[in-house]
Amino acid sequence: MLVPMATSLKLFIFSSFLSLMITSSIAQTSFRPKALALPITKDVTSSLPQYITQIKQRTPLVPVKLTLDLGGGYLWVNCENRQYVSSTFKPARCGSSQCSLFGLTGCSGDKICGRSPSNTVTGVSSYGDIHSDVVSVNSTDGTTPTKVVSVPNFLFICGSKVVQNGLAKGVTGMAGLGRTRVSLPSQFSSAFSFHRKFAICLTANSGADGVMFFGDGPYNLNQDVSKVLTYTPLITNPVSTAPSAFLGEPSVEYFIGVKSVKVSEKNVPLNTTLLSINKNGVGGTKISTVNPYTVMETTIYKAVADAFVKSLGAPTVSPVAPFGTCFATKDISFSRIGPGVPAIDLVLQNGVEWPIIGANSMVQFDDVICLGFVDAGSNPKASQVGFVNGGSHPVTSITIGAHQLENNLLKFDLAASRLGFRSLFLEHDNCQNFRFTSST
Template identity: 30%
Template sequence: MEKSVLLCLLLLSSYSYVSARYDPPKSLVSTVTKNSILPIFSFTLNANEEYFIHIGGPYIVRSCNDGLPRPIVPCGSATCALTRRVNPHQCPPPNNTIINTRCACQATAFEPFQRLCNSNQFTYGDFAISSLNPSCPSVTFSNVYYLCIPKPFLSDFPPGVFGLVGLAPTPLAAWNQLTRPRLGLGKKFALCLPSDERPTNKGAIFFGGGPYTLGNIDARSMLSYTRLIKNPRRLNNYFLRLKGISVNGETILLAPNAFDFDVKGDGGVTLSSVTPFTTLRSDIYKVFIEAFSRATSDVPRVNSTTPLEFCLKPTKSFRVPQIDLELADGITWKMLSANSMKKISEDVACLAFVNGGDAVANAVVIGMYQMENTLLEFDVGRSAFGFSSSLGLVCGDFQTRP
């Protein structure tokens, strides 16, 4: 094996040690697939293990059903304390356990589809991911912290899915474990999530920043940026400051504080890679639907399709009203028809926004459908969120191989 490739495979010690012998990658990348069984996006680690992408997950969760012993994270360690800080708010804090007379840190994962909480050993191990460096197509990094969950917790996951990769703005998230001193990547990651309009369409996930090579261009040039804001009561989520929503250029009339956090930390505008469609709290949804209904008053209505309530029979002359999210700093996220209307059949198209009810935790949750076929960059180091307009069905055209 060539020396450079050997170093790629044995990239297991500190950044300073490696940098003296090997120029570490500036970014890592993997192909993203949309699963046909569960509404999840996944990518590959360790050559053949699929992990689904959870931008609200605080750390990596891995299926561990082999009964093998794993390294212990001590209960009193700083790492164990971090797991308590980012314990999913839906779940009670875990109790630690004793393994071979040692107090072993336990952490908790929240499975968002069945809404289950499960606690088990927090540990560490090796993970490998692909690189665009021709001399180093795969990089292995060691001592990566993850939660070791038994099989029953993942029983409904599709075959081949080993767990989830948490990408939340937390110290133990996957992107953060790739920064200094382990690999020295930038504190950012980017996604282009594929749609199911074309079953063979793929997407891409980047760690560490660009370039995001799309044909002959760097897609970073397509991005507009807005601020990421923090909610001290919801540390595992990314939030945007939303000023208003407009339909065909007219801002809908809402209460001045409609998108604000309340004293319990509820409210706000967040993003989710496990929520199929953008979800609006009832007071926002009702005004939004009224505006969209007026803008499509000349289009025949058809029966709803769960969970989508507002469905139309498109005509040849039908033009989908443009939906704009008016963000901070005068930035607008334009939701074009590809991300606002879901085609159900040749005669039925439904508005891809959902009524979350009165008691929903957030004012707005921007869901998977609105993020598909769009380049999204989470620049956590600068507290910035970059987004493009819809790229069409070209997520699979990003360079993900050397």
């Protein structure tokens, strides 16, 4: 599509202004990182697993723990009841360029613009003022952390205790990585002028750190995994699927084009219209770090589960919530890549396949092991899926959950609008193999 020259000029000016605004007061140093690295820890102390990262924020700097939200539009932190103290804490005034980066906003009596910080774990939202403050993180050469770097005017929303409730112990906000101009990837890439790319690698081990990279590779674990990725296009849902959004806003979450599902290399019979996104934003497949397990629309779940049980050939046992298809552990073999069960493959729009091996498809409870997918029709955590008008039909037909992402490297190339992915089990590697060493 051709863009009029005037529109191109406006976009260029706005992009240049955004970069200038965020970088205007970066520490006076000639060092400019090519990438950043943050740890990701699996927290299992809550009712359902959450994936936690940590930044340093404010003046003086303090560690801030955040629940990772791949599809979240921004950073929000609880500022209520004097929990937030900083000498560099600045409000974003109504009508300012900072406010415009958030799209549509409200305006408080103090003339501070705001939006609704959302807890996507519980589905709770409220109203919060937009502010900026110092954020400090580690840069990286792709192998280990290097120098500490800071962004002095990092934009975020002030949340409250009401929104914070339901997050893991010690966590006071959420780190949004979604497709907005104020998400962590966008603000970091603007601040340091590196490529609009980021990667996540979730560990399955709660006692070790996974890793998140901002910027381009290398992404070295035992090797540079960025060289062995398979790519598929990212899709934009024209209707927001967030707990709180303005009418007409598109979704900022990451959707991919799943065209069919295979079990043991055989196509599962599905209503394929559910795999497309309709004009109301219903359908399709998105990726989530907030949903701990993959959630499927009822007919899709039943078709996949039936094909899986038939292919495995083992008797089912009483299920363990929230799962509906379980087996006796003694009936399943195990290997280096996890339970020896039928392979599940997501066939994507450009013909490539996303393999879900046993370590990612199964969840073990001592003597019972379950297919790690959840039927949306019987899912008690409706707020984690998104339902139309509070009803029983999920907005998104398939939500690929965090358990299915563990020990996979996912690279989000925002400039090219594509996703790269690779199971590290197939590379004899692991997400916890990035060598974190404190440089602070």
